[in-house]
Structure formats: C-alpha cells, structure tokens
Amino acid sequence: MQPNEELRHSDVESLLSSKPKMLNSPGDTLKCSSKHHNLLLRLIDDFIFISTSKEVAESFFARMRRGFKAYNCYMNLDKFGLNFNVENPPPSQRFFTGADGLRFIPWSGLLINCETLEIQADYTRYWGAHISSSITFKAGDKPGRTLKKKLCDYMRPKCHPLFYDSNINSQAIVSLNAYQAFLLSAMKFHCYLRAMESSSRQSWTYIFDKILLSLRLIKKRMHELGDRLSIKPVLKLNNADVVWLGLYAYIKVLKKKQSRYGELIYLLKGKIAKHRVDDASPHLRYAVDDSHSSMFWKIKY
Structure with missing residues (x-):
C-alpha cells in the first residue's frame, strides 16, 4: 500500500x-x-x-x-x-480537528489524516499538565554540561522515519513534522533552562551552539534507524530547510518568554537571516502556518 x-x-x-x-x-x-x-x-x-x-x-x-x-x-x-x-x-x-479544519484519528501516539492517510505525531497528550512535568534531572548533574544531551533526548523520539519518509508523507507534512518536533524541543528547552540555577548556566553563545547541533539530528537518526530496521526511508527535505525550521520554531517559542531570552533570540534571528533558504517555498510556508500547529498553543510551558 x-x-x-x-x-x-x-x-x-x-x-x-x-x-x-x-x-x-x-x-x-x-x-x-x-x-x-x-x-x-x-x-x-x-x-x-x-x-x-x-x-x-x-x-x-x-x-x-x-x-x-x-x-x-x-x-x-x-x-x-x-x-x-x-x-x-x-x-x-x-x-x-485542528484550526485548519483537517480531521485526524489518533492511534498509538500518531495522528492519521482521515483523507490522505499522512502521519503526524499526536501532541495532545501534553494538554492539561505543565510540560515541565515531563522534564527530569539527575542528582549531581551539571545542567550546563548536559544541555547537548538533553536537547538530543527531546528530539530523538520524534526523529522516526515514519514522520519524514517521503514515501509516506508529502513534503509539506514532512516539513510540518520537523517544525512541530522543534516546537516541542524548544518548550522543553525553556523548562530545562528555567530550572537551572543562574550560576550553573553557560553563556548564551554556548547554549546557541548546542541548539544548532540538535537541529541536525533528524537526518542522522533517520539513517541510523533505516540501517537498523533494514528500511530505506527517503528524506527529501534538505539540511538547510531542516535547520531553518528549527531556528524558526525556537524563535517562535522563546519570543513568548522574551524577557528571559533577549540575547539568545538575537543570536537565533541573526542565524536565520543569514541562512540561505527560500522561505517562500510552499512546504516551508505550510509548515510554519499556525493553523497547522494549533494543538501546541494549548500546551503550558
């Protein structure tokens, strides 16, 4: 099929x-x-x-x-x-049913489009409780030094080929799935940083660099899982588009907490301004349209 x-x-x-x-x-x-x-x-x-x-x-x-x-x-x-x-x-x-009027059947952590059978992740499970309740800390950890690992941990569950394989989803939905994964990661990132003591927090430049590293995880994980499961997923979304979607998602989330992240938002905006992508591309415009991610604005963070 x-x-x-x-x-x-x-x-x-x-x-x-x-x-x-x-x-x-x-x-x-x-x-x-x-x-x-x-x-x-x-x-x-x-x-x-x-x-x-x-x-x-x-x-x-x-x-x-x-x-x-x-x-x-x-x-x-x-x-x-x-x-x-x-x-x-x-x-x-x-x-x-989202703000865009599209109807989905939830099944085992997935949202399956009733018309096209395209697959998205179900984030409605985060409704009703503050997202910080899903964040864990280990006693003795130095938060600043474990930031890279935490950012990758937040992304890893949503890096499954099922969401990005162009044999299953159109380029617009692949882009949307990446964008939504980054939105969730940015929300968890905020909760993690807020829980840090300011004395243990690294510089904004250091934190910005770790965010950039996490944005490149999707393609790497797709290849790893593809090799391990003997499948051949096709990711048509190029690296530049993936990074642009990640930067856009972080800016979108952190702007709502602007007083905390002025310097970091400045670094993110500077990077996205220099990033050479055609942000008028239909699949990117579709991905960052708020109506397609309306479930996220019911998540408390």
Whole structure:
C-alpha cells in the first residue's frame, strides 16, 4: 500500500480506529476481495483497520462492535473513530480537528489524516499538565554540561522515519513534522533552562551552539534507524530547510518568554537571516502556518 501515491489521490473510503481488549475472533472472517487493499495493525490492545473497500471496513467495524462474548471482550466505545458513515452510529467518536479544519484519528501516539492517510505525531497528550512535568534531572548533574544531551533526548523520539519518509508523507507534512518536533524541543528547552540555577548556566553563545547541533539530528537518526530496521526511508527535505525550521520554531517559542531570552533570540534571528533558504517555498510556508500547529498553543510551558 502506498498512501502517498495511490490513496492520497483517490477517495479513501474507510479508516477505522478502535480500542477493544483483544483481537481473537474464532469462527469469524472478513470477506476480503483481492481487488481491494486492506491493512490491519495492532499495537498491544490498539487496532487500526484501513481499507479501500467500505464494505470490508463496515464488516470489521460490525464484528468489533458485537464483541466476543466467549471472552467477555468488547470494544471501548469511548476510544474509537471512523471516517465513513454507518447505520446507527455510536454517540461519540474520537477525532482531533485542528484550526485548519483537517480531521485526524489518533492511534498509538500518531495522528492519521482521515483523507490522505499522512502521519503526524499526536501532541495532545501534553494538554492539561505543565510540560515541565515531563522534564527530569539527575542528582549531581551539571545542567550546563548536559544541555547537548538533553536537547538530543527531546528530539530523538520524534526523529522516526515514519514522520519524514517521503514515501509516506508529502513534503509539506514532512516539513510540518520537523517544525512541530522543534516546537516541542524548544518548550522543553525553556523548562530545562528555567530550572537551572543562574550560576550553573553557560553563556548564551554556548547554549546557541548546542541548539544548532540538535537541529541536525533528524537526518542522522533517520539513517541510523533505516540501517537498523533494514528500511530505506527517503528524506527529501534538505539540511538547510531542516535547520531553518528549527531556528524558526525556537524563535517562535522563546519570543513568548522574551524577557528571559533577549540575547539568545538575537543570536537565533541573526542565524536565520543569514541562512540561505527560500522561505517562500510552499512546504516551508505550510509548515510554519499556525493553523497547522494549533494543538501546541494549548500546551503550558
């Protein structure tokens, strides 16, 4: 299945996400035709079923909805979503809709676009609590000297090829995924620096250099994971664009705390002004459009 080519340019008829307690269905089979493409994924007790056939998707949904009496196992009606109409639909479905009007089904830390099947990271889990609650310190650490490691740690989980592979996502979504990863990193960076004692903090030039190093992690991690998992991800976003997106994200986040970071923002703005990219490129304009990252402005930092 090639969501980036076949499905994005056709009507994706069915996408279903649900959270039953198990996937054992003895005596029941789905009627799948070789004319259709079907994909069923499971991560622990989270299932997602994608099909180009509405009939097959309806069959899967009906089976999950009936449950498995022999095992006292039933679908959790509070944690599911589907992007097609069914008779007698349950009263609520789990979706995320951003300020741009795009609708996503959340699944296992991902947001899956209901129309294109493009994949983004789900940052809504950071809602409701201050992001500093996700920051850890080790006793005896010297914060200034561990800054580089911390910045890389903040980026690493969001450097998976799934978000940047052009076989899966368009260049606009790849750019958006990079930008959002940098937004989160910048928010965590602020919380980490705020927790430092001023006496242990390094110079702004030192901190600026560590930020620049962290902006180059995406491509490196993609190659490392690609080699380890024997996959061949394609990153069409060039290094200059990645760094520009990172600088833009840090400036965006730190400007809201401007009184603390005047000198650092000056260094970041000076770097982005000298950075040779075409910031009028459609994929970069799309990435930094606030409407596509509206979930971030509900995060407390």
